[in-house]
Amino acid sequence: xxxxxxxxxxxxxxxxxxxxxxxxxxxxxxxxxxxxxxxxxxxxxxxxxxxxxxxxxxxxxxxxxxxxxxxxxxxxxxxxxxxxxxxxxxxxxxxxxxxxxxxxxxxxxxxxxxxxxxxxxxxxxxxxxxxxxxxxxxxxxxxxxxxxxxxxxxxxxxxxxxxxxxxxxxxxxxxxxxxxxxxxxxxxxxxxxxxxxxxxxxxxxxxxxxxxxxxxxxxxxxxxxxxxxxxxxxxxxxxxxxxxxxxxxxxxxxxxxxxxxxxxxxxxxxxxxxxxxxxxxxxxxx
Ligand code: SAM
Numbered sequence: 001x002x003x004x005x006x007x008x009x010x011x012x013x014x015x016x017x018x019x020x021x022x023x024x025x026x027x028x029x030x031x032x033x034x035x036x037x038x039x040x041x042x043x044x045x046x047x048x049x050x051x052x053x054x055x056x057x058x059x060x061x062x063x064x065x066x067x068x069x070x071x072x073x074x075x076x077x078x079x080x081x082x083x084x085x086x087x088x089x090x091x092x093x094x095x096x097x098x099x100x101x102x103x104x105x106x107x108x109x110x111x112x113x114x115x116x117x118x119x120x121x122x123x124x125x126x127x128x129x130x131x132x133x134x135x136x137x138x139x140x141x142x143x144x145x146x147x148x149x150x151x152x153x154x155x156x157x158x159x160x161x162x163x164x165x166x167x168x169x170x171x172x173x174x175x176x177x178x179x180x181x182x183x184x185x186x187x188x189x190x191x192x193x194x195x196x197x198x199x200x201x202x203x204x205x206x207x208x209x210x211x212x213x214x215x216x217x218x219x220x221x222x223x224x225x226x227x228x229x230x231x232x233x234x235x236x237x238x239x240x241x242x243x244x245x246x247x248x249x250x251x252x253x254x255x256x257x258x259x260x261x262x263x264x265x266x267x268x269x270x271x272x273x274x275x276x277x278x279x280x281x282x283x284x285x286x
Contacts, residue, residue, distance in 0.1 A: 010113025
């Protein structure tokens, strides 16, 4: 008996027309459609007159269901995985099923399509060559603080998902961590009638949502740390100690003198020969 294939199918994030012909064919021919919320997905399937057996696959049953679905795939059924919005696996439970299917030697293929983070990034006007996707910020206080701290150093464009009832708090925390003047493209209701994506500062965004009740779905696209900010921090750090003290700090981490000078050159963007002469000069001056 040959096994079936697991098809990861991207579905609309709002506008029902945003679905590929290949995804529609795959859904029509699937033996089983695994959906995050079967009632929600029924709207999409009914719109396209697709009637196939469905099974729920969500955060609270993902481990048991993944095993059940793998069993059906091994028995030869073709399964299409869909989510409430966009691309399965991205900030939703699909990952567990994909991993289980691959471990069982089942062919997995992904049919590309809408994804809120990519839609938001492409219309933000912020640098898109390098970016990081953080998904939802963690709820755990300590983890959240750590992620926010990491983001303060991030030079790439950052993309976050957020629920409307947490938007205010998140904007305030981001403003505190990244600075009030940092640019944010606040993408709301993408592909829907009330789509908007204003580019503003974090301060302006926080002020706007003090006045306005957040509604709908949001993707936050944030400008990375600027070169000037990185440079200013680097020179402030360099100025805060003498070259010899910096050398001591690096050597205290277990580096030899030569390695420490190399690390200093890298850290402060100064040539090795300059570091060498500064340290020697200081030694002579003493
Ligand atoms: N798998 C989805 C994807 O491909 O983007 C994301 C699923 S995640 C559980 C849901 C989050 O995606 C929402 O809270 C929101 O941050 C973002 N999102 C989904 N649809 C959106 C839309 N139409 N406009 C803005 N954000 C959206």
